[in-house]
Amino acid sequence: MTPALRITGLHFAYPDGREALRGVDLTLAPGERVALLGPNGAGKTTLVLHLNGILHGGAGQVEISGMPVTPGDRKAITEIRRRVGVVFQDPDDQLFMPTVAEDVAFGPANLGVRGDELAARVDEALAAVGMSEHRDHVPHHLSFGQRRRVAVATVLAMRPEILVLDEPSSNLDPASRRELAEIIESLPVTVLMVTHDLPYALELCPRSVILDAGRIVADGPTATLLTDRELMAGHRLELPFGFDPASVPHRH
Numbered sequence: 001m002t003p004a005l006r007i008t009g010l011h012f013a014y015p016d017g018r019e020a021l022r023g024v025d026l027t028l029a030p031g032e033r034v035a036l037l038g039p040n041g042a043g044k045t046t047l048v049l050h051l052n053g054i055l056h057g058g059a060g061q062v063e064i065s066g067m068p069v070t071p072g073d074r075k076a077i078t079e080i081r082r083r084v085g086v087v088f089q090d091p092d093d094q095l096f097m098p099t100v101a102e103d104v105a106f107g108p109a110n111l112g113v114r115g116d117e118l119a120a121r122v123d124e125a126l127a128a129v130g131m132s133e134h135r136d137h138v139p140h141h142l143s144f145g146q147r148r149r150v151a152v153a154t155v156l157a158m159r160p161e162i163l164v165l166d167e168p169s170s171n172l173d174p175a176s177r178r179e180l181a182e183i184i185e186s187l188p189v190t191v192l193m194v195t196h197d198l199p200y201a202l203e204l205c206p207r208s209v210i211l212d213a214g215r216i217v218a219d220g221p222t223a224t225l226l227t228d229r230e231l232m233a234g235h236r237l238e239l240p241f242g243f244d245p246a247s248v249p250h251r252h
């Protein structure tokens, strides 16, 4: 089966010479949910920005469902950006229209989707995140948790093949955090979740990858990695005080 994501030999240095990625290989099967873990400065954001061609120019290759990310080719990049939906940490970076429904329609409308098809996509995406009754509301009047859900819907309306979630649980209260977990769990897409919230990774992602200093240093079952004390300490990863990995309900 063609992998949803295949990264081979990815290297990248910023213009100031800082090497942020130093040979990353990563393959995700369709439908997998994988957490991308690692300390501050590990290269997680740099990696994510390569998935839809925002960053490029180093060595190596990224393929989304068999299609290479070729930054010079505008048509290819448009298709790649449809296939890879990135939900950034701050929902306010993604919401800028007068109503929730218009924000959700924006992406597919930009791709030329119109009429009933567009309306169906908006309905479907809002239903998927439990925000249908807020469709005519002003995004900036919603709570933070609701805005994050709408940000997820704006990406789902593009019918992506991979959903990339950057710190999805940050700034959410416990109920909103749990509700978002239920939503993520219900989505029939490949998910790559960047997070410092290790219990969330354990709850949602059967597999985790640890990135440190631009290299993947571990890749395996989340429960196995999080209970390997030496591995965790060696890469500045810490479970919350008193947290027992065995106590987490696994949504997989």
Ligand SMILES: Nc1ncnc2c1ncn2[C@@H]1O[C@H](COP(=O)(O)OP(=O)(O)OP(=O)(O)O)[C@@H](O)[C@H]1O
Residues within 6 Å of the ligand: 014, 015, 016, 018, 019, 020, 038, 039, 040, 041, 042, 043, 044, 045, 046, 047
């Ligand atoms: N625009 C930039 N110019 C130069 N160096 C950068 C730039 N952005 C990031 N870096 C450097 O690249 C390395 C990787 O940063 P990156 O933001 O990808 O890490 P991260 O794992 O996402 O960290 P965090 O958990 O703090 O979000 C770091 O050393 C960082 O200082």
